[in-house]
Amino acid sequence: MAIRERLSGNEAIAFAMKQINPDVMGAFPITPSTEIPQYFAAYVDNGQVDTEFIAVESEHSAMSTCIGAQAAGARAVSATSSCGLCYMTEMLYIAASDRLPITLAVSCRALSGPININNDHSDAMGVRDAGWIMLFAETNQEAYDNFLQAMRIGEAVNLPVMICQDGFITSHAIENIDLVEDDKVKSFVGEWHPEHYLLKKGESMSMGAYATPVYYMETKRSQAQAMIDAKDVIKKVGAEFGEMTGRTYGLIEKYMMDDAEEAIIIIGSSAGTAKEAINELRAQGKKVGMIKVRSFHPFPTEEIVDALKNVKAFATMDKDDSFNGHCGPMHAEVSAALMAAREFGPLGINYIYGLGGRDVKVESIEKVFAELEKIAATGELGETYRYLEVRE
Amino acid sequence: MKDIVEIRWHGRGGQGAKTASLLLADAAFNTGKYVQGFPEYGPERMGAPITAYNRISSERCTVHSNIYDPDYVVVVDESLIQAVDVTAGLKENGAIVINSGADPEELRPMLKGFKGRVCTIDANKISEEELGKVFPNTPMLAAIVKVSGVVEVDEFVKDMEASFKHKFASKPQVIDGNMRALKRSMEEVKG
Amino acid sequence: MSKYEKNTAPDVKWQDITLAADVFEGGTSAAIETGDWRTIKPVIDWDKCKQCLLCAPACPDMSIPVMADGKRGDFDYFFCKGCGICANACPFGAITMVK
Numbered sequence: 189m190a191i192r193e194r195l196s197g198n199e200a201i202a203f204a205m206k207q208i209n210p211d212v213m214g215a216f217p218i219t220p221s222t223e224i225p226q227y228f229a230a231y232v233d234n235g236q237v238d239t240e241f242i243a244v245e246s247e248h249s250a251m252s253t254c255i256g257a258q259a260a261g262a263r264a265v266s267a268t269s270s271c272g273l274c275y276m277t278e279m280l281y282i283a284a285s286d287r288l289p290i291t292l293a294v295s296c297r298a299l300s301g302p303i304n305i306n307n308d309h310s311d312a313m314g315v316r317d318a319g320w321i322m323l324f325a326e327t328n329q330e331a332y333d334n335f336l337q338a339m340r341i342g343e344a345v346n347l348p349v350m351i352c353q354d355g356f357i358t359s360h361a362i363e364n365i366d367l368v369e370d371d372k373v374k375s376f377v378g379e380w381h382p383e384h385y386l387l388k389k390g391e392s393m394s395m396g397a398y399a400t401p402v403y404y405m406e407t408k409r410s411q412a413q414a415m416i417d418a419k420d421v422i423k424k425v426g427a428e429f430g431e432m433t434g435r436t437y438g439l440i441e442k443y444m445m446d447d448a449e450e451a452i453i454i455i456g457s458s459a460g461t462a463k464e465a466i467n468e469l470r471a472q473g474k475k476v477g478m479i480k481v482r483s484f485h486p487f488p489t490e491e492i493v494d495a496l497k498n499v500k501a502f503a504t505m506d507k508d509d510s511f512n513g514h515c516g517p518m519h520a521e522v523s524a525a526l527m528a529a530r531e532f533g534p535l536g537i538n539y540i541y542g543l544g545g546r547d548v549k550v551e552s553i554e555k556v557f558a559e560l561e562k563i564a565a566t567g568e569l570g571e572t573y574r575y576l577e578v579r580e
Numbered sequence: 581m582k583d584i585v586e587i588r589w590h591g592r593g594g595q596g597a598k599t600a601s602l603l604l605a606d607a608a609f610n611t612g613k614y615v616q617g618f619p620e621y622g623p624e625r626m627g628a629p630i631t632a633y634n635r636i637s638s639e640r641c642t643v644h645s646n647i648y649d650p651d652y653v654v655v656v657d658e659s660l661i662q663a664v665d666v667t668a669g670l671k672e673n674g675a676i677v678i679n680s681g682a683d684p685e686e687l688r689p690m691l692k693g694f695k696g697r698v699c700t701i702d703a704n705k706i707s708e709e710e711l712g713k714v715f716p717n718t719p720m721l722a723a724i725v726k727v728s729g730v731v732e733v734d735e736f737v738k739d740m741e742a743s744f745k746h747k748f749a750s751k752p753q754v755i756d757g758n759m760r761a762l763k764r765s766m767e768e769v770k771g
Numbered sequence: 772m773s774k775y776e777k778n779t780a781p782d783v784k785w786q787d788i789t790l791a792a793d794v795f796e797g798g799t800s801a802a803i804e805t806g807d808w809r810t811i812k813p814v815i816d817w818d819k820c821k822q823c824l825l826c827a828p829a830c831p832d833m834s835i836p837v838m839a840d841g842k843r844g845d846f847d848y849f850f851c852k853g854c855g856i857c858a859n860a861c862p863f864g865a866i867t868m869v870k
Contacts, residue, residue, distance in 0.1 A: 194615060461643045
């Protein structure tokens with residue numbers, strides 16, 4: 189029987205870490221993820237875990253600590269947000285290219301400037317090319333569930349995993365959650381026995397060596413394959429998690445998509461708000477639906493193309509802007525996926541929304557669907573690069 | 581979804597409005613409800629107006645926005661009704677509960693034409709008399725439970741007693757004071 | 772060399788390269804000839820050499836071996852790049868650089 193609890197998203201992540209009992213945590217505090225190492229440090233202090241907690245002087249060092257620990261053969265975790273994630277960037281690339289399956293919890297927050305502590309996805313999207321598997325959560329429950337699955341996924345393909353949730357919106361909101369019993373978590377997550385690691389007896393090796401042009405590209409191609417392979421692993425682990433808890437996960441979640449003519453593609457907590465908007469619009473007889481992207485990297489190209497097949501108009505919702513003069517990061521991915529599949533049917537626009545904590549209401553999502561209805565009816569796309577809920 | 585109750589808290593940084601909203605979420609959770617309890621975050625500091633929210637329902641609520649049309653509003657600091665539009669969006673069939681020694685009808689003229697139920701409770705006085713200091717959280721929590729009925733009163737009292745016993749295990753003398761404050765508040769809330 | 776030698780050879784395919792291009796076994800540079808970088812080479816005149824050993828630690832490529840008997844041996848021309856530092860370090864003019 190699951191344990192009925194109420195926890196904030198940050199509490200839920202810290203609790204998942206406690207149940208996993210990783211070998212090492214290297215962390216530096218930053219709003220809104222500070223509570224994660226804070227709660228976890230209490231578990232360490234109370235002797236509830238035997239993790240080596242390393243309080244470092246920066247996020248760069250936090251990730252360096254994780255890299256060193258994981259390379260040595262340990263399981264390492266960290267947590268961060270916003271500019272803390274930016275500051276980790278150099279080491280994020282190294283963690284991924286050294287193929288170290290570290291797990292990092294991110295409570296997503298806007299980047300400066302203007303200085304802002306509230307939620308959007310600029311931090312996570314800013315490091316999207318670092319080579320990490322990136323899973324996003326709609327709720328505290330999903331943040332917890334994703335964290336429990338992270339090591340199974342990362343260790344299967346030797347890639348680090350970022351477990352993202354929306355700062356404050358879920359990280360600081362108390363909501364109901366079903367926790368998994370400790371023994372079940374233990375047997376699900378299992379133990380980490382890497383084939384090679386620096387402290388392995390009788391095997392000397394170097395990690396992170398210089399690679400000349402003769403080797404660099406083969407190394408990167410091999411890394412790219414791991415991300416391709418991660419798709420199946422994420423689905424397999426998500427299905428197995430479902431058998432244990434009744435909560436099955438894939439790369440995307442489809443909501444009312446079977447006969448949808450207008451759809452949005454969205455990430456994170458606003459997906460829940462969108463569900464309510466869709467319920468209301470469905471009650472009015474409108475054929476609307478949603479694709480929630482759980483796995484941003486690897487990007488679920490086939491799944492999204494397939495889900496959009498019979499859709500007349502869609503909007504990709506980006507809680508971040510690429511400032512490339514035409515679209516946000518997810519719209520670029522969706523557009524490339526459709527192009528690669530030679531699928532030119534659905535008319536797509538892009539909304540930049542919810543930046544720096546701009547509240548996303550049920551009505552906000554309804555406005556998007558109203559626009560999509562017009563586009564579907566007229567076939568006129570209009571401006572494809574739009575800002576939602578901005579005063580103009 | 582239909583039975584969802586939405587509550588908005590207005591307080592000042594440091595007064596415990598956020599804590600009160602989390603306590604209400606706890607109390608509702610303990611009676612089997614689905615809850616949300618969350619503050620609106622910003623660069624708060626002591627004394628600045630802050631807002632916190634609760635959604636309470638019998639099914640999981642998926643909405644993750646702030647609350648704009650609350651069923652109930654709780655004002656933890658009376659002076660806020662001048663500074664903040666506390667009745668904004670408040671449903672006419674809902675109610676506002678204000679921490680004040682005044683009668684509800686004395687305050688109504690300051691509520692921008694709000695026609696619904698106005699309640700007052702002198703939470704500062706109760707907490708001073710029962711706890712020896714101004715700590716209006718517990719009486720305000722009790723008042724909103726009484727007014728809204730969002731948690732069944734007997735269950736609430738039982739649950740709070742258990743949580744006080746847990747929370748104040750090392751200083752049991754404050755448990756009685758808190759329980760008296762709680763019960764008095766439910767009796768003395770006006771309007 | 773290690774059992775992973777073929778996975779780190781210059782013609783390795785991406786499917787076969789070691790994970791993260793990790794290198795197994797230490798001292799793998801011993802297999803890499805750098806002697807062919809040399810344009811001039813040091814030669815020693817054993818009559819002038821006093822076995823003071825000032826040359827050996829000066830060599831950046833450890834190409835002047837010191838033997839078990841505490842005396843220096845001949846140059847290791849597999850690695851010596853011909854930098855000439857040893858010739859400069861020798862107080863007795865025992866080392867000369869030749870084409």
